[in-house]
Amino acid sequence: MSVSAESESPCRRYWRLVNAGEPFRLLFPLGALLGILGVAVWPLHVWGFAPNYPGQIHARIMIECFLTSFVIGFLGTALPRVLDVRRLGLAISGTLAVVLALSASMHLAGHGLWGDIAFAAALGAFVAVLLSRARQRKDIPPPSFVLVGMGLLAGIAGAVIQILDRIWPMLLAPWVGSLGRALLHQAYPLLPVMGVGAFLLPRFFGLRGRQDFPELLRPSRAWLRQALLAFSAGVLVLVSLLLEARGYVRPGYALRLLAVAGFFASEIPQGEILRGRGTLALGVKIALVSIPAGYALLAFSPSHYFAWLHVVFVTGFSLLIFVVACRVVFGHGGQSEKFRARLWPILAVIALLLLAAATRVSADWMDASRLKHYAYAAIAWSAGAVVWFMALRRTLASSDED
Structure with a gap:
């Protein structure tokens, strides 16, 4: 017997929606919290609460916990x-959330090996669940989901390499x-962004993307052509990582730039992007x-590796994650009118992430106060995550059926 929307409490409705196959309602807020923990290590270190240099802890939590x-x-x-299969219930979503929180806790406690193991277990289990249900599929995913x-496989492989390297260093x-580090820290975030982006980002500008196909049980020739294009771009990214690992840093990043820019240019008409309206479209443009x-900056000036990498991660991946999450939450919360609206809280998120990126990048030219600028950048990023959550907290418990 269903409970009417009028009599159902917000808390009960929230957990019912999570259990009905909408794990984003649980995992998006968790991701924001874990991201705040991942950047908080910098001010804690600067203010003397965390004596050990937190660079690796920060990177691992942001990739393995926030992103995941x-x-x-x-x-x-x-x-x-998309596949028209059984959805993920609360048991699976909740278990994955607990394991990701455990991974972050292990990294914060200095037990990086166990943090990596927890991450690999969570991501591997998620992939296994998807594969087990794909056998009953009635459709195929967009070709860019190659x-x-x-x-996902790069993330698992990178984590396994890191685990082996910790257990048997020689x-x-x-x-x-x-x-392995490049697969985990770069291929794992970049390739899903490219795959999901080719499918979803044209919708931010009111476009029908090249990834839209009618319902198919078997791939058509057109689907295979698009999948081959996506696969080729992915192979170029992986080759660029191999070049970087072997010491060819400039050629590696130049090839990665070519793969990313070429793929997005082929999937998203540039002229239409310029005409996109609304705050979410603005965030996509910046990303x-x-x-x-x-x-491009990494290829041109690899000596400032970590500075330029944060251009990719802060105003690229982080901003895109928050903006895409907004669209998902609004769409499932019955607020599609906000897709092209001016949203002042999200404008504040964009501004705070731009401030965080500028502060982090400039820190590399401020030797005397570098770590303090790391802390200031972390505070700005955290403020953006808090504003993002506060703007969406009510919608996370509402449905398009309300």
């Missing part, structure tokens, strides 16, 4: 609908360890400029 919460939240909601699969050649711009 949004990846699983989005794919766990979207793919069962890149999503490549990214087992792997140094370049293999470097490749689509930041990602290739960051790779």
Whole structure:
């Protein structure tokens, strides 16, 4: 017996919606919280509460916990609908959320090996669940989701390499360890962004994308052509990572720039992007400029590696994650009118992430106060995440059926 929307409490409605196959409602807020924890290590270090240098802890939490919460939240909601298969219930979503929180806790406590193991277990289990349900599919995913699969496998492979390197430090050649870090820290975030972006981003500008196909049980020739294009772009990204791991840093980033810029240019008409309206479209524009711009700067000036990498990660990946999450929440919350609206809280999120990126990048030219600027950038990023959550908290518990 269903409970009417009028008599159902917001808390009960929230958990019912999560259990009904909308894990984003649980995992998106968790991701924002874990992201705040991931950047908080910098001010804690600067103010003396965390004596050890937190660079690796920060990177691992942001990739393995912040990013993964949004990846699983989005794919766990979207793919069962696309494939028309049984959806993820609260038991699976809740278990994955607990394991990701455990991974972050292990990293914060200095137990990086166990943090990596928890992450690999969560991502591997998620992929296994999707594969087990795909056998009953009534449709196939968009062809660009070939890149999503490549990214998930890259994340698992990178984590496994890092785990092996921690347990048996002399087992792997140094370049293999470097490749593992690149697979985890770069291929894992980049490839799903490319795959999901080719499918979803044209919708921010009111366009019908090249990834839209009628319901298919078997791939058509046109679908295979688009999938081959996506796969080729993914292979170029992986080759660029191999070049970087072998010491060819400039050629590696130049090839990555070519792969990313070329793929997005082929999937999203540039003229239409300029005409896109609304706050969400603005965020997408900034992210689509930041990602290739960051790779171009890395190819041109690799000596400032970490500075330019944060152009990619802060105003590229982080901003795109928050903006896409907004669209998912608004769409499932019955607020599609906000897709092209001016949203002042989200404008504040964009401004805070731009401030965080500028502060973090400029820190590399401020030797005397570098760590303080890391802390200021972390505070700005955290403020953006808090504003994002506060703007969406009510919609996370509402449905398009309300």
